Amino acid sequence: MLSAVLAAESLNGIQGKGVISTLKHYSLNCNETNRHWLDAIIDPTAHRESDLLAFQITIERSHPGALMTGYNKNNGDYASGNTLLLRYILKSAWGYPGWVKSDWGAIPNWEFALAGLYQESGI
Numbered sequence: 001m002l003s004a005v006l007a008a009e010s011l012n013g014i015q016g017k018g019v020i021s022t023l024k025h026y027s028l029n030c031n032e033t034n035r036h037w038l039d040a041i042i043d044p045t046a047h048r049e050s051d052l053l054a055f056q057i058t059i060e061r062s063h064p065g066a067l068m069t070g071y072n073k074n075n076g077d078y079a080s081g082n083t084l085l086l087r088y089i090l091k092s093a094w095g096y097p098g099w100v101k102s103d104w105g106a107i108p109n110w111e112f113a114l115a116g117l118y119q120e121s122g123i
Helices: 002-013 044-049 051-062 083-093 110-115
Strands: 022-026 066-069 100-102
Touching: 002 051, 022 051, 044 051, 066 083, 083 110
Parallel strands: 022 066, 066 100
Antiparallel strands: none
16 A cells, blocks of 8 residues: 555656656566566465555556556566456556556567557667
8 A cells, every 4th residue: 555655646746747657567576687587476366455456556546647567477478468467457447548568678579569568668
């Protein structure tokens, strides 16, 4: 809850100055070491009650213009191409209308766009 409230207030402050803010890194991005290969294995219910809940509250309180995915995998699928996280949870369940982009060079193939990703940031 504290992470969500602090993140939302930070985003509100940025966007209050007329700048589109980016919420990152969605979801379970917790490592710099081996970040391209880390696979965060988590029970779906536990995921919804922890990291995803913080993102949901932040989005509801601040309406960020953009969201950035991480390099990591979530239960076997890269965050930037994870249909469950991007299309079903973020866009459908939460109704997030904003822009979804990857972290720099986090896209191994174009098919990630089919999962709900709009932009690859750099290479």
